[in-house]
Amino acid sequence: MDCEALVTRWLAKAFNTVLPGCNGGKVVPSKDSRFGDWQCNDAMGLAKRAGKNPREVAQAVIDACPLPELIEKAEVAGPGFINITLSKRAIAASVEALSQDEHLGIPQSGKNEKVVIDYSSPNVAKPMHIGHIRSTVIGNAIDRILRALGYTVIADNHLGDWGTQFGILIMGYRHFLTDDERANLTVELLEKVYVQSYNKTKESEEWLDTCRQELVKLQAGDEENLAIWKRFIEISLKEFGRIYGRLDVSFDLYRGESYYQPMLGPTVDLLKEKGLATQSEGAWIVDMKEEGLEVAIVRKRDGGFNYTTTDIATVRSRTEEFDPARIIYVTDERQQLHFRQFFRICDKLGFCTKTQLQHVWFGLMRLPDATFSTRQGNVIKLETLLDEAAARARAIVDESHPDWSEAEKAALAEAIGIGAIKYADLSHDPTTMIVFTWERALALDGNSGPYLQYANARLNSLLAKYRDQVGKDPMNNAIALTSDTEKALALWLLQYPNAVQRAGDLCKPSVLADYLYQLCQLYSTFYQSSPVLKEGTEPEVRDSRIRLCAAVSTVLRAGLKLLGIPTPERL
Numbered sequence: 001m002d003c004e005a006l007v008t009r010w011l012a013k014a015f016n017t018v019l020p021g022c023n024g025g026k027v028v029p030s031k032d033s034r035f036g037d038w039q040c041n042d043a044m045g046l047a048k049r050a051g052k053n054p055r056e057v058a059q060a061v062i063d064a065c066p067l068p069e070l071i072e073k074a075e076v077a078g079p080g081f082i083n084i085t086l087s088k089r090a091i092a093a094s095v096e097a098l099s100q101d102e103h104l105g106i107p108q109s110g111k112n113e114k115v116v117i118d119y120s121s122p123n124v125a126k127p128m129h130i131g132h133i134r135s136t137v138i139g140n141a142i143d144r145i146l147r148a149l150g151y152t153v154i155a156d157n158h159l160g161d162w163g164t165q166f167g168i169l170i171m172g173y174r175h176f177l178t179d180d181e182r183a184n185l186t187v188e189l190l191e192k193v194y195v196q197s198y199n200k201t202k203e204s205e206e207w208l209d210t211c212r213q214e215l216v217k218l219q220a221g222d223e224e225n226l227a228i229w230k231r232f233i234e235i236s237l238k239e240f241g242r243i244y245g246r247l248d249v250s251f252d253l254y255r256g257e258s259y260y261q262p263m264l265g266p267t268v269d270l271l272k273e274k275g276l277a278t279q280s281e282g283a284w285i286v287d288m289k290e291e292g293l294e295v296a297i298v299r300k301r302d303g304g305f306n307y308t309t310t311d312i313a314t315v316r317s318r319t320e321e322f323d324p325a326r327i328i329y330v331t332d333e334r335q336q337l338h339f340r341q342f343f344r345i346c347d348k349l350g351f352c353t354k355t356q357l358q359h360v361w362f363g364l365m366r367l368p369d370a371t372f373s374t375r376q377g378n379v380i381k382l383e384t385l386l387d388e389a390a391a392r393a394r395a396i397v398d399e400s401h402p403d404w405s406e407a408e409k410a411a412l413a414e415a416i417g418i419g420a421i422k423y424a425d426l427s428h429d430p431t432t433m434i435v436f437t438w439e440r441a442l443a444l445d446g447n448s449g450p451y452l453q454y455a456n457a458r459l460n461s462l463l464a465k466y467r468d469q470v471g472k473d474p475m476n477n478a479i480a481l482t483s484d485t486e487k488a489l490a491l492w493l494l495q496y497p498n499a500v501q502r503a504g505d506l507c508k509p510s511v512l513a514d515y516l517y518q519l520c521q522l523y524s525t526f527y528q529s530s531p532v533l534k535e536g537t538e539p540e541v542r543d544s545r546i547r548l549c550a551a552v553s554t555v556l557r558a559g560l561k562l563l564g565i566p567t568p569e570r571l
């Protein structure tokens with residue numbers, strides 16, 4: 001039983017009777033519950049187009065077909081809104097069905113369409129810093145949401161594992177590390193010697209020259225340099241893997257830039273063949289000034305290729321291998337021009353006839369206070385941020401569960417800390433800049449990760465208590481809506497599939513985060529006014545209410561999972 005589908009079908013048929021061929025019937029939740037549960041706003045626009053009176057059209061629509069049983073009342077309001085009040089029985093049955101459905105009502109609109117998502121994609125030999133958190137967290141949430149919508153997702157970590165920095169890095173590795181450090185290599189050490197070696201290129205022509213030669217040797221496949229480079233990657237992946245593990249993020253592919261190296265020459269050849277690349281001062285460029293885009297260099301004067309060339313080759317490789325309907329790139333806003341440029345080039349090359357390219361960009365995350373500044377400068381390592389989140393959450397856990405074991409306390413603190421950071425990111429529209437504060441991220445009573453985790457844990461314990469005391473599985477009960485707060489909560493539950501669909505369509509996990517926050521608020525209003533297990537509650541009322549709680553719990557847990565937020569059993 002899907003109320004929305006039934007109401008939409010009734011409306012569509014009625015609209016079609018009144019204005020044949022028109023496409024009306026969409027419903028949205030009512031702005032004001034006094035006027036109904038849902039409203040349809042289509043009569044206004046459609047009537048205008050047909051030169052008719054909107055209110056008359058709206059009334060004719062209502063009168064066109066018999067009211068389906070699930071609608072208690074339908075009436076015209078204002079300039080031509082159709083306000084619909086659903087029967088409580090229909091809403092209850094819909095909630096029961098939704099919470100038992102394997103997809104929780106989420107339309108499988110992806111139809112197994114293939115989507116590649118390129119996200120996180122840090123550069124090797126550098127620590128992941130807080131700039132990478134949004135790509136990783138937002139990208140992963142989009143990944144999960146699209147899978148839930150029935151897309152076949154290929155998550156690809158396009159590591160920055162190739163580039164001119166490796167000559168400088170190899171020299172730093174050879175000359176500024178002790179044997180011991182080389183044996184116990186870390187990304188931090190690599191970063192340190194990179195800076196040392198880089199600084200030396202500024203002082204010494206000779207050093208700079210040797211760095212260049214080492215790079216050329218690497219690119220030509222020199223065995224020793226290749227082995228060192230592989231070690232950089234191995235060490236970096238180990239460190240990134242630790243962070244991905246903590247963030248519960250995983251990829252289907254780890255194809256770094258190096259994977260596409262053999263394809264770069266042929267890519268530039270293709271551009272030349274199609275007359276898209278021209279020579280300018282010794283370099284090969286694609287001139288798109290006429291289209292208002294800047295010139296893109298695809299082969300440098302020294303013969304080297306760059307970021308744009310690699311990305312073009314990547315699209316070609318991905319389309320040939322996977323034939324995806326779409327490739328989504330998740331990076332910060334500063335790369336917008338780059339993506340516009342190479343998308344346009346791919347378009348000209350005919351790579352985009354079957355594959356849509358989409359750049360999902362996000363604003364930067366800023367830290368307002370000095371809490372994060374390290375002695376080395378103001379680049380905060382992601383791992384440091386995660387550690388601090390867990391440490392701060394630990395203080396909360398220590399206070400609430402002094403009797404728990406060390407392992408239990410550590411695990412819970414980690415879940416709260418990671419949840420707080422992820423949610424602080426995901427609850428904002430990706431295109432906005434966020435100013436991160438610990439107070440807001442860890443607040444137990446605001447729009448925060450811990451607040452949602454707390455609601456989830458409380459629901460768990462309420463359900464457990466019911467099973468214990470009453471000895472029944474709440475999911476087997478029926479819902480009978482009696483109060484307005486119950487009804488409001490039930491109606492909101494029915495919006496879950498729409499929220500997931502919209503979050504996926506817009507590539508904005510924040511839509512789902514907003515939905516879940518609102519769900520918790522409605523739940524809390526309901527819970528305060530509607531005793532469930534309190535003594536004196538009628539058994540039928542109790543059984544119905546706990547069933548509603550079970551539905552909230554199911555949806556909340558699933559929704560948090562789609563955002564990648566951990567859901568500890570107890571808090």
Ligand code: ARG
Pocket residue numbers: 118120121122123158159160311314329330331
């Ligand atoms: N490695 C790049 C960076 O850290 C991000 C790569 C994004 N993906 C891509 N295909 N360009 O800035």
